[in-house]
Amino acid sequence: MIEVMASLLTVSGVGFYLAGSIGLLRLPDLYSRLHALTKADNLGLGLLIAGLALHTQDLLIALKLVLIWLAVLAASAASAHLIAQHARRRETQS
Amino acid sequence: MVPGILARTAILALLWWIITQGEVGAWLIGLPAVVLAAMASVSFGGAALSRVSLLGLPGFVALFLRESVRGELDVARRTLAPTLRIQPGFKNHRLQLNDPSARIFLTNCISLLPGTLAARLDGDHVEIHLLDASADPEPDLRRLEQAIARLFDLSLETNDA
Numbered sequence: 697m698i699e700v701m702a703s704l705l706t707v708s709g710v711g712f713y714l715a716g717s718i719g720l721l722r723l724p725d726l727y728s729r730l731h732a733l734t735k736a737d738n739l740g741l742g743l744l745i746a747g748l749a750l751h752t753q754d755l756l757i758a759l760k761l762v763l764i765w766l767a768v769l770a771a772s773a774a775s776a777h778l779i780a781q782h783a784r785r786r787e788t789q790s
Numbered sequence: 791m792v793p794g795i796l797a798r799t800a801i802l803a804l805l806w807w808i809i810t811q812g813e814v815g816a817w818l819i820g821l822p823a824v825v826l827a828a829m830a831s832v833s834f835g836g837a838a839l840s841r842v843s844l845l846g847l848p849g850f851v852a853l854f855l856r857e858s859v860r861g862e863l864d865v866a867r868r869t870l871a872p873t874l875r876i877q878p879g880f881k882n883h884r885l886q887l888n889d890p891s892a893r894i895f896l897t898n899c900i901s902l903l904p905g906t907l908a909a910r911l912d913g914d915h916v917e918i919h920l921l922d923a924s925a926d927p928e929p930d931l932r933r934l935e936q937a938i939a940r941l942f943d944l945s946l947e948t949n950d951a
Contacts, residue, residue: 712862719869727907727919728878731865735904739862759808773898780901780909780919 702750709743716740726783730776737772741765798828846940853937854899857930861904865921879923885914886935886946896938900931 716736723729745765749758802824810816868875887893897908897916906927910917920927939946 712866715866715870719865722869722874723876724874725878727909728876728921731905731907731919731921732869734901734907735862735865738902738904739858742858756808756811760811763805763808769902770898773901776901777897777908777911780907781911784909784917 698750698753702747705743705747705750707747709740709745709747712736712740712743727780730780734772734776737768741768794832795828798831799824802827802831841943842941843943846937846943850937850941853933854903857903857934861906865904868921876921877923879920880909881918881920881923881927883916883918883928883931885916886932887939887944889942889944892938892942892944895942896935899934899938903930903934906931 713736716732719732719735720729723732742765745761749761752758752761803820806816806820806824810820885893885896887896893911893916897911900906900908900916900918905921905925907919908916909919918927918931935946938944
């Protein structure tokens with residue numbers, strides 16, 4: 697039962713990564729593409745990690761996986777913000 | 791100052807314990823690293839982050855997860871549709887949070903939540919890029935700000951200008 701749940705979570709996480717990658721290719725401009733990037737990190741990796749955490753059935757490893765998720769979220773939000781801010785400054789100055 | 795150091799040392803020690811998966815020998819490096827990191831983190835400031843309220847935490851986590859799933863499904867529908875159903879644009883949002891570190895935390899949450907991206911933080915305004923600029927993001931942003939205010943035990947500026 698837990699194995700089935702873990703597989704479902706992992707597969708849906710991969711699905712969101714796929715949606716994010718398609719978004720990255722299809723979306724028209726820099727800002728919209730940043731949307732696709734940060735969101736794959738959030739929900740895609742989140743579900744993937746939830747699935748893996750269930751799969752290990754070890755509390756310490758599960759906590760470590762959650763920490764990895766939080767670290768990726770912090771890095772992803774900060775880099776998206778820096779890229780967007782830089783692009784916006786250039787646009788409004790010229 | 792001192793309680794701040796103690797709380798941070800405890801949190802960092804917990805992190806180290808998780809990262810090393812309870813390996814006893816690793817404390818040889820971990821203990822000095824934890825103490826130095828706690829001292830460094832106090833000297834960097836970040837007052838709000840040391841005030842996280844345990845009462846506000848579940849509410850914030852629930853809101854963040856719920857909004858992530860709801861927004862992501864919406865964004866996926868828009869980007870996977872045969873013709874892209876997006877209408878990108880910028881909107882300004884006036885921040886009601888006063889605390890600088892809480893503001894940065896809010897900007898990061900805005901960027902992580904689907905459909906919104908914080909492009910620029912400028913004084914008490916944040917410029918937000920929306921995938922669908924025809925929708926009004928204000929109600930969602932207000933709810934997020936309230937949850938973060940409760941998380942850090944802060945009050946919101948309520949003068950409606």
